[in-house]
Amino acid sequence: PTPAAEVKIQVADFRIAIPEGETTVTITSRDAQGEQLGQLKLQRHGEAIAGIPAIETRIAPREHLTVEDAAFLRREIGAAVSPSDSPWQKANKIRAWLGQLRYRLGMPGLSTRKPREAYEQMKTGQPVLCGNLAEIYVALCEAMGMTARAVGLTVAVQNGLFGVDTHAGAEVWIPEMGGWVYQDPTFNCYWQIDGKPASAMQLH
Numbered sequence: 001p002t003p004a005a006e007v008k009i010q011v012a013d014f015r016i017a018i019p020e021g022e023t024t025v026t027i028t029s030r031d032a033q034g035e036q037l038g039q040l041k042l043q044r045h046g047e048a049i050a051g052i053p054a055i056e057t058r059i060a061p062r063e064h065l066t067v068e069d070a071a072f073l074r075r076e077i078g079a080a081v082s083p084s085d086s087p088w089q090k091a092n093k094i095r096a097w098l099g100q101l102r103y104r105l106g107m108p109g110l111s112t113r114k115p116r117e118a119y120e121q122m123k124t125g126q127p128v129l130c131g132n133l134a135e136i137y138v139a140l141c142e143a144m145g146m147t148a149r150a151v152g153l154t155v156a157v158q159n160g161l162f163g164v165d166t167h168a169g170a171e172v173w174i175p176e177m178g179g180w181v182y183q184d185p186t187f188n189c190y191w192q193i194d195g196k197p198a199s200a201m202q203l204h
Contacts, residue, residue, distance in 0.1 A: 018044045062113045062135055062150070065142050069116040073143035076119070087146055088197075091172040091183055092190070094140045099188035103128055115139030131168040133185040138170050147173040151182070151200045171200055 016025060023042045028034040042051040065073070080097040081090050106127030110118050119136050122128050128136075134150040141148035153167045171180040180199040183190050191198045 018042055018049055020044050020046075060113055062115065062138075065115060065139055069139075070143040072116060073119070073140055077140065077144070081144055086176065087172070087174050088177065088181075090144055090146060091141065091148075091174065091181065094144065095137060095183050095185055095188060095190075098133070098137055098140060098185055103133075105129070105186070129168075130186040134168045134170045137183065137185040141170075141172055149180075153200065153204075169200070 021044065023044065025040040025042060026036060027038040027040075028036055040051055040053075042049055044050075077094065077097060081093045085093065101123070103122045104125060104127050107129070108127070109129030110121050110126060110132045112118050112121065113135070115135060116139070118128075118132055119139065122132065122136065131150065131152075138148040138150050149171055151169055151171050153169065154165070167186070169182055169184040169186070171182050173179065174181045174197075177197060180201075181190065181197045182200045182203060191203055193202055
């Protein structure tokens with residue numbers, strides 16, 4: 001069967017100017033009937049706006065590597081990375097090593113934020129998402145004595161309509177290159193700008 005068309009999210013849906021005083025915001029469906037889905041009564045006094053419902057979700061941060069987990073990950077990498085390699089060589093060799101492992105991209109992805117646990121679950125065939133691979137890559141870099149961090153990327157895509165797409169990768173601190181360099185474990189690559197490896201901010 002033909003897959004259903006992807007519903008694009010219009011960026012304009014997220015911006016509503018709220019004037020001073022009381023405002024009623026009515027939310028309707030996108031179909032021709034415009035069925036009312038909800039209504040908000042807002043009060044604005046200067047920069048303070050009351051009446052907006054808020055849902056707060058707390059996500060635990062990625063756990064730091066223990067000494068034991070770092071040693072485990074170094075054993076997993078084995079001879080693929082040499083202690084004499086430069087930070088840039090290590091960053092690329094770790095990415096390439098992770099890229100040659102057998103893993104399955106798919107939903108819903110791993111729920112754990114424990115690097116070793118995520119790596120072991122990936123090896124058993126549990127589906128991973130780009131964010132999982134980024135955090136595993138960061139843990140492998142840290143196990144090899146490097147500074148790395150996961151980075152999230154969000155972009156508005158315009159194909160007649162606006163939409164939202166997301167991706168996650170990693171950055172590694174490369175002193176000889178002057179700072180952060182973006183590495184993408186999902187696509188096993190990095191990007192260059194004017195012949196030089198780029199950071200996530202430069203790509204943005």
